[in-house]
Amino acid sequence: MRFHLLVFTFIIISWSFCLYFYNRPVLFGKLEWLKITFALSIGLIFELFFLVVSASKISLKKFKVPLIIVFSIFALLIIFGVFANNWPINYLIKLSPWGVVFVLLLLIYSALGGAILLERFLKIPELHHLQSLYILISFGLFIIAISILYVFLPLFTLPREYLWLSPLITVIFLLLFIFGYFLIKRGREEEFKKRKEAEKLSEEERKLTQAKDQFILSLQHHLRTPLVPLKGYLEKIVEGSYGPVENPVVKEKLIEMKKSVDLLYSLMENLIEIQELKMGRKTLNLEDCRIENLIKNVIEELKFQAQQKNLYLKLELPTNGKLPTLKLDKRRMRKVIWNLLDNAIKYTNRGGVTIRVENQKSKIRIVVADTGIGMEKEEIDYFLKGRLFERGKEAEKFYGPGRGIGLNIITEFVKAHGGKVWGESEGWGKGTTFYIELPVKD
């Protein structure tokens, strides 16, 4: 569109210049200037046509036949004009066999140009940038060629020894045209191929994702099934359903086993839940919730863990006013807070963990800052963006998957609430601070 506009403007300006010189002939005679004006007029008509087409976004497919007829008539008129008038082409035909070749070339030349234009405008509504440039170059050459035929050739026709110039010029134009034509064709084919490939790829990706989702769904069944007797029997043995477990060491080990099975179970449930949330298969169960109470509960639960390591566990609530009630999925938000605090305690050996709740405009920010071993920036990204599973090698050098799953749960659950999670750390040994922002909805 922009190219057409540019060429159109250029032709209009040249056209007005020609009209001016037609009245006050300089360099050539009046007639020559008239001929240039004529050639430019043809260009103007073409350009106007393209402009209207690109501006109106009309699909030309419907008008294929009438358009071909109009183009053919147009081409015939030009050629007829060449023969009918007493213009240089007739001299050429009369004067040398080259003239015949010249006319034939002219025919092919117009046909090719027309074919390219037709093909481009009939088949692809949106032209590639480069392709429209080639069309315009070809088209410009077409106009120049006509100008040369009608205006400059008389200059050459007089001294016969220069006659060979005209077919040469035409051959050069023809070659340029063929070159342009194949460039366009190749570009078109490549574009077509690329589009096809992209379609195929996205289709494949969709299929893969579907297969993966289905796989995970079936996996949940298979992974849970052996857990039923495992959990059940352990539960019954520990509670003494099969008689007392007299050996205290055996009993202790059994309790350890039960803990591990419970952990395995909760990890699996979390992973399934994350997957279901990601797939949009599960929705949140939102209810009014006071986040400070939820945090207090979790602190109460983890207090013992912190005390054992001699760590402080501080909660700082805003001194100015109350916190708004939030719409949260209590069970899942509890998991978020639990995982954050549990991680903070696990990876802190001196000092402690501070939880700060800030009341910000239209959102609540929860800050969990520990004085622990800290994290690399890269590492935080890996975990929060769930890239732990994407980039195994690089992520492995940090911790292994233990910390990642917790953070992955945090990210997915907070995201599902429309919130944000990010982390900051000065690096190893300098503590980590995690931020959660939750929107306050009316």
Next chain:
Amino acid sequence: MAKPNILIIEDDPPTIKIFQEVFTMAGFNVEILDMGQKGIRRMEEIREGKKEKPDLILLDLILPDMNGIEVLKEARKYPETRNLKIYALTNYSDPKFQEELFKEGIDKILIKTQYSLKELTEIIKEAVK
């Protein structure tokens, strides 16, 4: 008082074993069918009066020969078995599938791993009351 009859349609042998043990100890008459086809056959037999109606059916959804939902559909199709109490007791928790189950008239969906055996026993006791 007669013992309540519980029909469990389930295919995983260790699971069958522990359910049988726990629910028998809890005072139920437990019968196990390990194939979907057997469940469908049982519905026919109940219709023909050859077998007694159980007080509760615990239906696993992923069975070796078919999807458990087929058994549910078969039961809900005929007036004789339409009012049977059927609980899905499964490990397959796809919410989309659960929706379908409710549409077909399941009474409750229980995810096996989400309950302890004690809790499950309580739920069943409540169901057969």
